[in-house]
Amino acid sequence: MTPITEVAGRRLALSNLDKVIHPATGTTKGELLHYYAVTAEAMLPHLRDRPVSFLRYPDGPGGQRFFTKNPPPGTPSWVRTAAVPRSDDPGARQPVVDDLASLIWAANLVVEFHTPQWRAGAPGIADRLVFDLDPGAPATVVECCEVALWLRERLAADGLTAGVKTSGSKGLHLLVPLAPTPSSQVSAYAKRLATEGAEALPRLVLHRMNRALRPGKVFVDHSQNAAAKTTAAPYTLRAGPEPTVSAPVTWEEVAERRELAFRFEAVGPRLERYGDLLAPLLDPAAARPLP
Incomplete structure (x- = not known):
């Protein structure tokens, strides 16, 4: 029988809690749900709306x-959804994870959480910019760190402040809070900076997805600023061999140019030590217009 649990006043059927999701580490579904429960306070503001x-x-x-x-079949009626019109489905709606019960409901499906750069009610009006730094072997996250530091300085020259997190896979994500701006304008600006990066660091940076040139370089993926694209959310678990997390990191850690990868067990202690390193990006006062 599937156990029924009450989460924040909502009744949830949490299934197969002993099921091993990551055989390499023996990590069970129940452990993944516990991770989301203990990190919800930090994660939910990045998912909200x-x-x-x-x-x-x-x-x-x-x-x-x-x-x-x-919304998957069986989505509870109390899970909020938002209208997200698409060309193939003008009436499309998507879940919005605004509270602990919705987070645990979604986590019970065993998912990565991905979000656009805009909020419900304003599709295509971005309030943040993102760069996905993806290394081509033998390059690693160490090379991504060098590129991230260059981008941070370049953004600062335009009055923009970047936060940084691991992708939870091989690379890094830079996130920049913006005053509301059409996604098309953000995409054009991000592409321009990626192109500048390739000119400034030609031995390291690619701004086009040319797989033949990928070995040893870092692809600065600016495409996730398009209105239809999404990015792995802060604190989401990733569907890799090990239960790694897209975890915020300090710029001091990036400057050390070392391997940055965190499994879910490390995130709680990091939150105790640093708090949410991306919290400043949620402050409306941090949002700036594009130059």
Whole structure:
């Protein structure tokens, strides 16, 4: 029988808690749900009011993985949804994870959380900019650190402040709070900076997805600023061999140019030590217009 648990006043059926999701580490679904429960205070502000897309991997990273934007079958009536019109479905809606009960409901599906750069009610009007730094082997996150530091300085020259997190996979994500700006303008600005990066650091940076040139370089992916694109949310678990997290890091850690990767067990102690390192990006006073 599936146990029924009360979470923040909502009754949830949490299934298969002993199921091993990450065989490499023996990590169970119950442990993943516990992770989300203890990090919810830090994670929820980054999800709040943003339509969520899910990468589902219910049988672990070695099983079937599928991306979904529509509310899954069986979504409780109390889970908020937002209208996200699409060309193929003008009436489309997506879940919005605003509270602890919704977070645990979604986590019970075994998902990565992905969000756009805009909020519900204002599709295509971005309030942040993102760069996804993706290394091509033998380059690693160490090379990403060098590129991230260059981008930080370049953004600062335009009056913009960047936060940074691991992708939870191989690279880094830079996040920049913005005054509300059409996604098309943000995309154009991000592409321009990626191009400048390739000119300033030609031995390291690619701004076009040319796989033949990827080995040893860092692809500065600016495309996730498009209105239709999404990025892995801060604190989301990733569907990799180990239960790694897209974890905020300090710029001092980036400046050390060392390997940056964190499993879910490390995130609680980091929150105790640093708090939410991306919290400043949620402050409306931090948002600046594009130059």
